[in-house]
Amino acid sequence: MKPVLISLALAALVAFSRPALADEAPSPSAAKSPIETVVAFGAALEAGDEAALVGLLAADVQIAESGGIERSLEEYRSHHMAADITFSKAVETTVLDRQVFEGGGLVTILTEYVSKGTFRDKPVNSRLMETMVLQDTGDVWKIVHIHWSSASLATDHDH
Template structure:
Protein backbone atom coordinates (compact mmCIF):
# COMPACT_ATOMS: atom_id res chain seq x y z
CA UNK A 1 0.00 0.00 0.00
CA UNK A 2 1.22 3.51 -0.70
CA UNK A 3 2.49 5.81 1.97
CA UNK A 4 -0.33 8.19 1.10
CA UNK A 5 -2.86 5.50 1.87
CA UNK A 6 -1.34 5.15 5.31
CA UNK A 7 -1.44 8.88 5.76
CA UNK A 8 -5.10 8.54 5.12
CA UNK A 9 -5.14 6.40 8.18
CA UNK A 10 -3.46 9.16 10.07
CA UNK A 11 -5.79 11.79 8.79
CA UNK A 12 -8.70 9.57 9.67
CA UNK A 13 -7.58 9.67 13.21
CA UNK A 14 -7.82 13.40 13.54
CA UNK A 15 -11.53 13.84 12.95
CA UNK A 16 -14.61 13.12 15.10
CA UNK A 17 -15.08 9.65 16.48
CA UNK A 18 -17.76 7.11 15.72
CA UNK A 19 -18.59 3.46 16.08
CA UNK A 20 -16.91 1.18 13.54
CA UNK A 21 -19.93 -1.00 12.96
CA UNK A 22 -22.45 1.79 12.63
CA UNK A 23 -20.09 4.33 10.99
CA UNK A 24 -21.92 7.06 12.86
CA UNK A 25 -19.71 9.88 14.10
CA UNK A 26 -19.69 10.53 17.83
CA UNK A 27 -18.60 13.74 19.53
CA UNK A 28 -14.82 14.20 19.72
CA UNK A 29 -15.24 14.53 23.49
CA UNK A 30 -16.05 10.81 23.59
CA UNK A 31 -12.75 10.05 21.89
CA UNK A 32 -10.86 12.41 24.18
CA UNK A 33 -12.41 10.65 27.17
CA UNK A 34 -10.18 7.68 26.41
CA UNK A 35 -7.07 9.85 26.65
CA UNK A 36 -5.58 10.36 30.13
CA UNK A 37 -5.67 13.97 31.24
CA UNK A 38 -1.85 13.96 31.34
CA UNK A 39 -1.79 13.09 27.61
CA UNK A 40 -4.46 15.55 26.42
CA UNK A 41 -1.94 18.16 25.21
CA UNK A 42 -0.01 15.47 23.33
CA UNK A 43 -3.25 14.31 21.68
CA UNK A 44 -3.90 17.91 20.63
CA UNK A 45 -0.50 17.93 18.88
CA UNK A 46 -1.50 14.75 16.99
CA UNK A 47 -4.71 16.49 15.90
CA UNK A 48 -2.77 19.62 14.88
CA UNK A 49 -0.41 17.48 12.78
CA UNK A 50 -3.33 15.93 10.91
CA UNK A 51 -5.05 19.29 10.49
CA UNK A 52 -1.86 20.78 9.04
CA UNK A 53 -1.56 17.92 6.54
CA UNK A 54 -5.21 18.24 5.52
CA UNK A 55 -4.75 22.00 5.01
CA UNK A 56 -1.59 21.41 2.96
CA UNK A 57 0.47 23.32 5.54
CA UNK A 58 3.54 21.08 5.40
CA UNK A 59 5.67 23.60 7.31
CA UNK A 60 3.26 23.47 10.26
CA UNK A 61 3.20 19.65 10.12
CA UNK A 62 7.01 19.47 10.11
CA UNK A 63 7.23 21.90 13.03
CA UNK A 64 5.40 19.31 15.15
CA UNK A 65 8.06 16.64 14.53
CA UNK A 66 11.36 16.33 16.40
CA UNK A 67 14.44 16.44 14.18
CA UNK A 68 15.11 12.70 14.49
CA UNK A 69 11.47 11.63 14.13
CA UNK A 70 10.93 8.09 12.84
CA UNK A 71 7.99 7.45 10.50
CA UNK A 72 7.21 3.75 9.91
CA UNK A 73 4.74 2.41 7.39
CA UNK A 74 4.30 -0.78 5.38
CA UNK A 75 7.59 -2.25 6.56
CA UNK A 76 9.67 0.80 5.68
CA UNK A 77 10.76 3.92 7.45
CA UNK A 78 12.00 7.45 7.24
CA UNK A 79 14.47 8.20 9.98
CA UNK A 80 14.33 11.96 10.31
CA UNK A 81 12.10 14.98 9.82
CA UNK A 82 14.24 15.97 6.82
CA UNK A 83 13.94 12.52 5.22
CA UNK A 84 10.16 12.54 5.69
CA UNK A 85 9.98 16.06 4.23
CA UNK A 86 11.95 15.04 1.15
CA UNK A 87 10.03 11.82 0.49
CA UNK A 88 6.39 11.44 1.56
CA UNK A 89 5.28 14.64 3.23
CA UNK A 90 3.90 16.21 0.05
CA UNK A 91 2.00 13.14 -1.05
CA UNK A 92 0.70 12.60 2.49
CA UNK A 93 -0.65 16.17 2.51
CA UNK A 94 -2.26 15.72 -0.91
CA UNK A 95 -3.87 12.48 0.22
CA UNK A 96 -5.16 14.01 3.48
CA UNK A 97 -6.69 16.91 1.55
CA UNK A 98 -8.48 14.59 -0.88
CA UNK A 99 -10.17 12.17 1.54
CA UNK A 100 -12.32 12.23 4.65
CA UNK A 101 -10.92 10.67 7.79
CA UNK A 102 -12.70 9.78 11.01
CA UNK A 103 -11.33 8.69 14.37
CA UNK A 104 -13.24 5.71 15.70
CA UNK A 105 -11.21 5.05 18.85
CA UNK A 106 -8.38 6.86 20.60
CA UNK A 107 -6.36 6.16 23.70
CA UNK A 108 -3.50 8.10 25.17
CA UNK A 109 -1.13 7.89 28.10
CA UNK A 110 1.73 9.99 29.40
CA UNK A 111 4.59 9.20 31.75
CA UNK A 112 6.74 12.21 32.51
CA UNK A 113 7.94 13.73 29.25
CA UNK A 114 6.83 10.84 27.03
CA UNK A 115 3.31 10.27 25.72
CA UNK A 116 1.80 7.78 23.31
CA UNK A 117 -1.43 8.25 21.44
CA UNK A 118 -3.09 5.34 19.63
CA UNK A 119 -5.92 5.87 17.19
CA UNK A 120 -8.12 3.69 15.01
CA UNK A 121 -10.21 5.15 12.24
CA UNK A 122 -11.70 4.98 8.80
CA UNK A 123 -10.76 6.93 5.71
CA UNK A 124 -12.97 7.21 2.64
CA UNK A 125 -13.10 9.19 -0.55
CA UNK A 126 -11.23 9.34 -3.83
CA UNK A 127 -7.53 9.92 -4.40
CA UNK A 128 -5.88 10.06 -7.82
CA UNK A 129 -9.08 8.75 -9.39
CA UNK A 130 -9.25 5.69 -7.13
CA UNK A 131 -11.83 4.94 -4.46
CA UNK A 132 -10.47 4.84 -0.91
CA UNK A 133 -12.11 2.87 1.90
CA UNK A 134 -9.63 1.88 4.61
CA UNK A 135 -9.67 1.06 8.29
CA UNK A 136 -6.64 2.72 9.84
CA UNK A 137 -4.38 2.36 12.86
CA UNK A 138 -1.86 4.86 14.13
CA UNK A 139 0.56 5.07 17.02
CA UNK A 140 2.37 8.30 17.80
CA UNK A 141 4.98 8.69 20.50
CA UNK A 142 5.63 12.25 21.62
CA UNK A 143 8.36 13.87 23.72
CA UNK A 144 7.86 17.00 25.80
CA UNK A 145 10.61 19.57 25.51
CA UNK A 146 11.10 23.33 25.82
CA UNK A 147 8.69 23.90 22.90
CA UNK A 148 6.02 21.56 24.28
CA UNK A 149 5.00 18.16 22.93
CA UNK A 150 6.55 17.09 19.61
CA UNK A 151 6.09 13.87 17.64
CA UNK A 152 9.09 11.53 17.84
CA UNK A 153 7.61 8.43 16.24
CA UNK A 154 4.71 7.63 13.89
CA UNK A 155 3.57 4.15 12.91
CA UNK A 156 0.75 3.92 10.38
CA UNK A 157 -1.09 0.93 8.98
CA UNK A 158 -4.38 0.32 7.22
CA UNK A 159 -6.49 -2.41 5.69
CA UNK A 160 -9.62 -2.88 3.66
CA UNK A 161 -12.75 -3.41 5.76
CA UNK A 162 -14.01 -6.98 5.93
CA UNK A 163 -17.13 -7.68 3.94
CA UNK A 164 -20.22 -8.14 6.09
CA UNK A 165 -22.31 -11.05 5.08
Protein backbone atom coordinates (compact mmCIF):
# COMPACT_ATOMS: atom_id res chain seq x y z
CA MET A 1 0.00 0.00 0.00
CA LYS A 2 1.32 3.43 -0.87
CA PRO A 3 2.07 5.87 1.98
CA VAL A 4 -0.99 8.02 1.23
CA LEU A 5 -3.27 5.00 1.37
CA ILE A 6 -1.62 3.81 4.56
CA SER A 7 -2.19 7.18 6.19
CA LEU A 8 -5.75 7.26 5.05
CA ALA A 9 -6.39 3.68 6.07
CA LEU A 10 -5.17 4.50 9.55
CA ALA A 11 -7.34 7.54 9.81
CA ALA A 12 -10.35 5.59 8.63
CA LEU A 13 -9.92 3.03 11.29
CA VAL A 14 -9.97 5.67 13.89
CA ALA A 15 -13.02 7.15 12.36
CA PHE A 16 -14.96 3.97 12.41
CA SER A 17 -14.57 3.04 16.03
CA ARG A 18 -18.22 3.87 16.50
CA PRO A 19 -19.94 0.77 15.01
CA ALA A 20 -18.57 -1.69 17.54
CA LEU A 21 -19.26 0.42 20.60
CA ALA A 22 -22.54 2.17 20.12
CA ASP A 23 -25.54 2.46 17.88
CA GLU A 24 -24.88 6.18 17.62
CA ALA A 25 -21.70 8.04 18.35
CA PRO A 26 -21.93 10.79 20.94
CA SER A 27 -21.60 14.32 19.67
CA PRO A 28 -18.26 15.90 20.57
CA SER A 29 -19.94 18.11 23.16
CA ALA A 30 -21.67 15.08 24.69
CA ALA A 31 -18.51 12.94 24.88
CA LYS A 32 -17.90 12.61 28.62
CA SER A 33 -15.50 9.66 28.76
CA PRO A 34 -12.30 8.78 26.91
CA ILE A 35 -14.10 6.01 24.97
CA GLU A 36 -16.91 8.38 23.99
CA THR A 37 -14.30 10.87 22.83
CA VAL A 38 -12.58 8.28 20.62
CA VAL A 39 -15.94 7.18 19.21
CA ALA A 40 -16.99 10.80 18.59
CA PHE A 41 -13.67 11.43 16.80
CA GLY A 42 -14.34 8.52 14.44
CA ALA A 43 -17.88 9.66 13.76
CA ALA A 44 -16.73 13.23 13.11
CA LEU A 45 -14.04 12.00 10.73
CA GLU A 46 -16.55 9.91 8.79
CA ALA A 47 -19.09 12.75 8.73
CA GLY A 48 -16.49 15.26 7.59
CA ASP A 49 -17.25 17.44 10.61
CA GLU A 50 -14.07 19.49 10.88
CA ALA A 51 -15.44 21.64 13.71
CA ALA A 52 -16.13 18.53 15.78
CA LEU A 53 -12.65 17.17 15.07
CA VAL A 54 -11.11 20.46 16.18
CA GLY A 55 -13.13 20.30 19.40
CA LEU A 56 -11.85 16.82 20.25
CA LEU A 57 -8.16 17.38 19.56
CA ALA A 58 -5.77 19.27 21.83
CA ALA A 59 -4.10 22.27 20.17
CA ASP A 60 -0.72 20.58 20.66
CA VAL A 61 -1.86 17.11 19.51
CA GLN A 62 0.87 14.91 18.03
CA ILE A 63 -0.34 12.71 15.14
CA ALA A 64 2.03 10.04 13.85
CA GLU A 65 1.36 7.99 10.75
CA SER A 66 3.39 6.41 7.96
CA GLY A 67 6.67 7.43 9.56
CA GLY A 68 5.73 11.10 9.73
CA ILE A 69 4.39 13.35 12.46
CA GLU A 70 2.16 16.38 12.62
CA ARG A 71 2.97 18.36 15.74
CA SER A 72 -0.20 20.41 16.22
CA LEU A 73 -3.87 20.56 15.43
CA GLU A 74 -3.25 23.32 12.88
CA GLU A 75 -0.56 21.29 11.14
CA TYR A 76 -2.88 18.26 10.93
CA ARG A 77 -5.75 20.47 9.80
CA SER A 78 -3.67 21.96 6.98
CA HIS A 79 -2.03 18.71 5.86
CA HIS A 80 -3.96 15.46 6.28
CA MET A 81 -7.33 16.10 7.88
CA ALA A 82 -9.19 16.50 4.56
CA ALA A 83 -7.61 13.36 3.09
CA ASP A 84 -8.41 11.39 6.25
CA ILE A 85 -12.03 12.52 6.01
CA THR A 86 -12.24 11.51 2.34
CA PHE A 87 -10.79 8.08 3.06
CA SER A 88 -13.08 7.56 6.05
CA LYS A 89 -16.11 8.22 3.90
CA ALA A 90 -14.94 5.79 1.19
CA VAL A 91 -14.39 2.57 3.16
CA GLU A 92 -16.16 0.43 5.74
CA THR A 93 -14.23 -0.02 8.95
CA THR A 94 -14.94 -2.48 11.75
CA VAL A 95 -13.55 -2.49 15.28
CA LEU A 96 -11.99 -5.85 16.13
CA ASP A 97 -10.62 -5.09 19.58
CA ARG A 98 -10.24 -2.17 21.94
CA GLN A 99 -8.22 -1.93 25.14
CA VAL A 100 -8.13 0.91 27.65
CA PHE A 101 -5.25 1.77 30.00
CA GLU A 102 -5.76 4.49 32.62
CA GLY A 103 -3.54 6.36 35.04
CA GLY A 104 -2.31 9.76 36.11
CA GLY A 105 -4.90 11.88 34.29
CA LEU A 106 -4.14 10.16 30.98
CA VAL A 107 -5.92 7.33 29.21
CA THR A 108 -4.43 5.29 26.38
CA ILE A 109 -6.85 3.49 24.07
CA LEU A 110 -5.58 0.84 21.66
CA THR A 111 -7.95 -0.11 18.87
CA GLU A 112 -7.56 -2.72 16.14
CA TYR A 113 -9.69 -2.29 13.02
CA VAL A 114 -10.25 -3.86 9.62
CA SER A 115 -10.97 -1.50 6.75
CA LYS A 116 -12.40 -2.68 3.43
CA GLY A 117 -13.65 -0.94 0.34
CA THR A 118 -12.39 1.11 -2.57
CA PHE A 119 -10.48 4.35 -2.39
CA ARG A 120 -9.32 6.29 -5.44
CA ASP A 121 -10.28 3.33 -7.63
CA LYS A 122 -8.06 0.93 -5.64
CA PRO A 123 -9.19 -1.87 -3.35
CA VAL A 124 -8.58 -1.43 0.38
CA ASN A 125 -8.30 -4.47 2.66
CA SER A 126 -6.24 -3.44 5.66
CA ARG A 127 -5.76 -4.02 9.35
CA LEU A 128 -5.29 -0.79 11.25
CA MET A 129 -3.85 -0.26 14.70
CA GLU A 130 -4.63 2.98 16.47
CA THR A 131 -3.23 4.33 19.69
CA MET A 132 -4.89 7.39 21.18
CA VAL A 133 -3.74 9.14 24.33
CA LEU A 134 -6.33 11.37 25.98
CA GLN A 135 -5.85 13.91 28.74
CA ASP A 136 -8.43 14.97 31.30
CA THR A 137 -8.70 18.76 31.02
CA GLY A 138 -11.17 19.00 33.89
CA ASP A 139 -14.13 19.67 31.61
CA VAL A 140 -13.58 17.25 28.74
CA TRP A 141 -11.14 14.63 27.52
CA LYS A 142 -8.85 15.90 24.75
CA ILE A 143 -6.91 13.72 22.33
CA VAL A 144 -3.25 14.65 22.79
CA HIS A 145 -1.65 11.90 20.70
CA ILE A 146 -2.68 9.60 17.85
CA HIS A 147 -0.55 6.94 16.24
CA TRP A 148 -1.91 5.04 13.25
CA SER A 149 -0.28 2.12 11.52
CA SER A 150 -1.71 -0.26 8.95
CA ALA A 151 -0.88 -3.33 6.94
CA SER A 152 -2.53 -4.70 3.86
CA LEU A 153 -4.38 -7.96 4.40
CA ALA A 154 -4.13 -10.71 1.81
CA THR A 155 -7.54 -11.41 0.32
CA ASP A 156 -7.42 -15.01 1.56
CA HIS A 157 -6.79 -14.14 5.23
CA ASP A 158 -9.15 -12.86 7.93
CA HIS A 159 -6.34 -11.60 10.19
